[in-house]
Amino acid sequence: SDPTQGFNEYEFPLDSNWEIPRQQLVLGSILGEGAFGRVVMAEADGLPRSPPSSNNGMGTIVAVKMVKEEHTDADMASLVREMEVMKMIGKHINIINLLGCCSQSGPLWVIVEYAPHGNLKDFLKQNRPGQLQRRSDSDGYLDDKSMQPQQQLGEKELTMFAFQIARGMEYLASRRCIHRDLAARNVLVSEGYVMKIADFGLARDIQDTDYYRKNTNGRLPIKWMAPESLQEKFYDSQSDVWSYGVLLWEIMTYGEQPYPNIMSAEELYSYLITGQRMEKPPKCSLNIYVVMRQCWHFESCARPTFAELVESFDGILQQAS
Ligand code: ACK
Numbered sequence: 001s002d003p004t005q006g007f008n009e010y011e012f013p014l015d016s017n018w019e020i021p022r023q024q025l026v027l028g029s030i031l032g033e034g035a036f037g038r039v040v041m042a043e044a045d046g047l048p049r050s051p052p053s054s055n056n057g058m059g060t061i062v063a064v065k066m067v068k069e070e071h072t073d074a075d076m077a078s079l080v081r082e083m084e085v086m087k088m089i090g091k092h093i094n095i096i097n098l099l100g101c102c103s104q105s106g107p108l109w110v111i112v113e114y115a116p117h118g119n120l121k122d123f124l125k126q127n128r129p130g131q132l133q134r135r136s137d138s139d140g141y142l143d144d145k146s147m148q149p150q151q152q153l154g155e156k157e158l159t160m161f162a163f164q165i166a167r168g169m170e171y172l173a174s175r176r177c178i179h180r181d182l183a184a185r186n187v188l189v190s191e192g193y194v195m196k197i198a199d200f201g202l203a204r205d206i207q208d209t210d211y212y213r214k215n216t217n218g219r220l221p222i223k224w225m226a227p228e229s230l231q232e233k234f235y236d237s238q239s240d241v242w243s244y245g246v247l248l249w250e251i252m253t254y255g256e257q258p259y260p261n262i263m264s265a266e267e268l269y270s271y272l273i274t275g276q277r278m279e280k281p282p283k284c285s286l287n288i289y290v291v292m293r294q295c296w297h298f299e300s301c302a303r304p305t306f307a308e309l310v311e312s313f314d315g316i317l318q319q320a321s
Helices: 073-089 120-126 155-174 227-232 237-252 265-273 286-295 306-320
Strands: 025-033 037-044 060-067 098-102 109-113 187-189 195-197
Touching: 025 060, 060 073, 073 098, 073 109, 120 187, 120 237, 155 195, 155 237, 155 306, 227 237, 227 265, 237 286, 237 306, 286 306
Parallel strands: none
Antiparallel strands: 025 037, 037 060, 060 109, 098 109, 187 195
C-alpha cells in the first residue's frame, strides 16, 4: 500500500497569513469526536495571536480540528470550508476564533481557541444550585478533596451568559453567517466563563443532512428548529433567533432537555402551530421569559433581531445591577 496514504493525500495552497510551523504544536488528548472529525488538545509555542492570559510561559493550550483516518473527501472538504469561513468571518470575543493552521506536508490541522470549561449544556448541569461539584482534574473518585463549594451561578450570571451569546450571534449575523444549529451543546465555556459560539463554520448541507435523525446523545436536534426550518428547511438569522430562544430556555433551566414529552418532528410542529410554547422555567424572571417568547413568534419577522436581543439583555443587566 501507498505509505503516503493519509499523510500527503491532499495539497493545499500556502496561506502565509495563517500557516504555523507544525513543530510548534504538541498534540495531546482527544477532546471529542464528531461525525466528520476529531478535536485534539494541543500545546502551541509562539502563537502570534495568543492572548497573554492563556500563555503562562508554557505555550498556549489550543484545540486542533482534523479529520479521522477513515474520512471521505467530503469530510476533508467540509473541514477546509469551515476553516475558510472562519478566516472570512474574522474575530469576536464570543465566538471560537481561528488561530492558524498547519496545511503543508502532513495532515490538515485547523487550530482554534481552546475552551477549558467544555460545552455550555454540561457546564450548566454541573453547576446546578445545591449540587456538589466534582473537580474536572480529580482522578475520578469522589472524596473531600474533589468536592468544591457550590459555584455561584445565579440569575445574574445566567443573564450574562445569554447576553454574551446574543453578542456573538449579532456579530455572526452581521457577517452574514447563519449557524443553523445554535444550542447549548454548541456553545463552549472559555476562561473567565466567557461564552464562545462553536461550529458556526460547519457546512450544513440541509438537503443531505437528516436532521430528523437522533444525534450522538440520542437526542433530536429538531427541538431547536424554527417552524419554517422544520416545515420548509428554510434557515436565516431569524430562524437562528428561534433557536436562541430555546438556548435561553436551556440556560434558565440549568441544562434541561426541552419539550421532554415530544417525540417527533410532526408532534413538535403541531404543538407549535397550535400556539403552544414551553412554560416559564421556575428560576426565570418574567422579563427574560418575555424575551424567550418573542424569539418563539411563529412569524420570523415578528421575532427580535440579535441586535435587539443584545439591547434587551443590556437593559435587563443594568436593571439588575
Ligand atoms: O461537547 P464537547 O464536550 O466539547 O465535545 C465536543 C468535542 O470536542 C467535539 O467537537 C469539544 N471541543 C470542540 N472544540 C473545542 C474547543 N475549542 N475547546 C474545547 N473543547 C472543544 C466539544
